[in-house]
Amino acid sequence: MPERTDRYEWLRKARLAIVEAPFYILNLEKQTFDAEEIVDRVEYCNANLIRLGAARSYAFFQSKIAPLAPSLQGRDFLQEVIQAAQPRGIKLIPYIQSGYENNILYQQHPNWVERLADGRPMAVGRPEEVHMCWNSPYREWKISVIREICANYEVDGMYLDGPTYFGYCYCDYCRTKFGAEHHMDIPRQEDWHDPAWQAYVVWRYEVLASVLQDICDAVRSTRPGIPVINNNITYFHERCRRESRIPEILTRISDGMLLESHRTHQRLAWHRVGQNAKYGYATGKPLWMWWEYTVGEWSFTACSPAELRLKYAELLANKAAPGVFPFDVVGRAPQGLDALRECFGFQSENEARLFSAEPVKHVALPYSRQTAEWYGADQPDERYTATHTGLYRALVHNHVPFNVVLDPDLSDAGLAGYDAVILSNVACVSETQAEAIRRYVQKGGGLIATYETSLFDERGHKRGNFPLADVFGADYQASPTLQVRGELAPGYAILENRQEWVMWLEEPIRGGNPHAVAYIDVPPRAEVPFQTGVEGAVVPVGKHTYVRVRPGAQGAGCLRRPSQRSQPLGDPTPYPGAVTNTYGRGRVVYFPADIGHDYSQVRVPFLTTILQNALEWVSGRPRPVSIQAPTSVEVQLHTGPDRTNVYLINFTGDSIEPRDEVTQVARLREVPVQVAVARPVKQVFHLNRKETLNWKMEGGRCSFVVPDLDEFAVISLEFAD
Structure with missing residues (x-):
């Protein structure tokens, strides 16, 4: 910045x-x-x-x-x-x-x-x-x-x-x-x-x-x-x-x-x-x-x-x-x-x-204009911006405080101080930016990267491999298309003109190009730290890469070949659904799938669980604020020399479609909040209600309960002198 x-x-x-x-x-x-x-x-x-x-x-x-x-x-x-x-x-x-x-x-x-x-x-x-x-x-x-x-x-x-x-x-x-x-x-x-x-x-x-x-x-x-x-x-x-x-x-x-x-x-x-x-x-x-x-x-x-x-x-x-x-x-x-x-x-x-407080530096989510321009080409918002939007939504739903950073921030100074960086299909990365990311991880920073991150240079020219392959612990092999071998398998098949449906055919129809979905097959046992809560799940994904895991890194699960709706799962591939790696003092998770784009299309709860688990693993610490509230409550955390402010915004309202006007929100009562603090707290003050809240300290975290939450509340944790 x-x-x-x-x-x-x-x-x-x-x-x-x-x-x-x-x-x-x-x-x-x-x-x-x-x-x-x-x-x-x-x-x-x-x-x-x-x-x-x-x-x-x-x-x-x-x-x-x-x-x-x-x-x-x-x-x-x-x-x-x-x-x-x-x-x-x-x-x-x-x-x-x-x-x-x-x-x-x-x-x-x-x-x-x-x-x-x-x-x-x-x-x-x-x-x-x-x-x-x-x-x-x-x-x-x-x-x-x-x-x-x-x-x-x-x-x-x-x-x-x-x-x-x-x-x-x-x-x-x-x-x-x-x-x-x-x-x-x-x-x-x-x-x-x-x-x-x-x-x-x-x-x-x-x-x-x-x-x-x-x-x-x-x-x-x-x-x-x-x-x-x-x-x-x-x-x-x-x-x-x-x-x-x-x-x-x-x-x-x-x-x-x-x-x-x-x-x-x-x-x-x-x-x-x-x-x-x-x-x-x-x-x-x-x-x-x-x-x-x-x-x-x-x-x-x-x-x-x-x-x-x-x-x-x-x-x-x-x-x-x-x-x-x-x-x-x-x-x-x-x-x-x-x-x-x-x-x-x-x-x-x-x-x-x-x-007197600014957004806390916990997670950095880059928006890459050069990726939107040169990789996005004639469809910049579909090919790139959607993946940024999906990760943005997932972080908000997970109550994770984060900042958006820009292309110039992929530098030593721009990444300094963040616990983790998420490169959501940041496809266009210069050699200088790649080196800065490498140094950031080597010094102990956490990294999550997805899909074709760094596979192209800053002007959109495709490379043969990721310049960050050593950091990811994975070498690029291919980016397969979501097709079913050029034919429509038996089942709910769409003819080539996409206007007529054929049900339960005994023979496949040649020459079609159906919509298909790939899956990450998660093993029933927790092989890597971020599998907790999704063991044995089959997670749907769209665009993805095939990669080979490097020695010293660990592959998790496998990608299955694309299959149609209402059809059996595609066959397992030899390619991993995720790769974990340690590089220097830092931890890395690479997802071959473009999970940000997937989440922008359909909100799959498994993806938020995987993302949150991966974040906690690569950052090496719990999130700086945690609340017990629906995903419709947004949390932002600002900190300064004399205080930390917690913003709670309650979108649990009566609108169904985005265009609907909210006329009433559902009041939430007794919302527990925990905030990591590095200094003694003098007072927890509810700015909206103009009153002090009861609070306690335990293990470097300040806990309190927000009595009720209508549209929004700002809680200020004031530090002792």
Whole structure:
């Protein structure tokens, strides 16, 4: 993780109200807006920062450059809100739309627009908006608008919704610039084996980085001392690549970033909110995240108080500053505002306790952008991101505290201090990274690796063997496909057209390509430490490798050949289902199967048991926190010089599908918790209830019971002086 800077520490502690310019979303002729009343509501909710829509297709300030919002009617909404917020100590950062603009600008400058390969303008999908190309004079035009705001308004920062491409651009500006730098035209077909296509993808990243640098330079020279925050949307690579928003690149330039978490709007599971937050925290820069205020696409209907509290807690526990979006500027849902007031009030009252501790370094789970890019190729989220998501879910379900780390963290400094590292099919690993991992294990670090980890170099070129084969205790042989010898065996067979079912045939049908599943056959006796609780089980897996166990390492179980549903198990292979090894002072478990991807598809309890047992074995110690609670309770552990904070988030609610709004959680009572501590404990304080809990020390672990758990609780173990 990059070294943190405290220059803009207030960004990390933000209680953010994201105020869209009301002229943009409502009819001014039917609704009047008073800046003082809007800021009254912001203050009522205990927010300390406003992100205000100032330039969104139209200018909502008196610009001499950008087209003014038709409904502005002579007002300067940006100045009105600044004047209302400043006396109350509420900071304000304007929102600047960065890339997509209204048709007025397009009609004035049609050659500035991004264009598809067939020459058509690139539409955004919103009414009257198109996407402008940053290689055109649009770049200088947008920077002039930003300079205008910085020069004329007392803003506390600058927020960019981007910069971004909207897709692969073939405008004359891009073709000319790319041709001059690479001496070729932009490729017309996406081909990840074509060096020209690879060069074009990387070039787009460089263009966006240079745009952001130009914007930051303009802000810093016009109004020195204010931060620039940009929107990176998500860490999921498919969208990052399409829009050229690679957070690891852009956060080297900006002072902070925002990531979005459209939980109900995009039908996302709860863990995706935390995933985005942990990823953003790994960049080392201050992180804001959306905290959805409304239900789905309905902009004027607030979520239930329970849903709002859960979203807030998930972000706070994973070190993101929650930004409520869109803030209720007209007070249509008082129960929502009351829930915001409660959450932000909790944060304000406990700021010193909450922000004096950072996530404990127990397990590192790398997210490898280079693997998503070059190994993932045309399906990055399916081929790679899914495996990271699966391991993320499994660790949360097992109540294991962990951190996400990034490619640069696969280094001596980045891995130092962790009890264990999980390389979940981190396929693309450089020689330098492999050496750092080797040294980490040799010095006593624990390692779990899966599937094709390290089988490819950092640009996706396949090697003949793992460079970490000596660490894994296994040599690569092959990556078999999940097919049944090119035919459909008797049983529930699907014909080649996959539309007609044939049941209990006496002869196989030739030429089919059925769905098949492989299995790990676990011996009935515990041959290796992590088999406890799964002896004799048959564990289903998907993608897997065949490996040969090296002398000194130990194979566990065996992989069976793929078989169809409703058919006998495939024959045993001579290849192990897992390999354990000791390397230097460290312990290693290598799983030939891509168990992270498997868990992302189907939650198989055996996999969580195997993973937890393997973690405890390779780390050589019990987990730093343990609770007796359902897997629907998430646990995060933060520690600092004077305290350790335990976050408990209770997702045991009444929603069934990800899109369902949670209206009520099942209250859990008498939840036992144990926390490993290295210092004497003075007090165990329940921040929500504002009361001290009874506790006892035994064997270096502090035990206490949380009386009841609704949406969330934060328990602070305060150390004696």
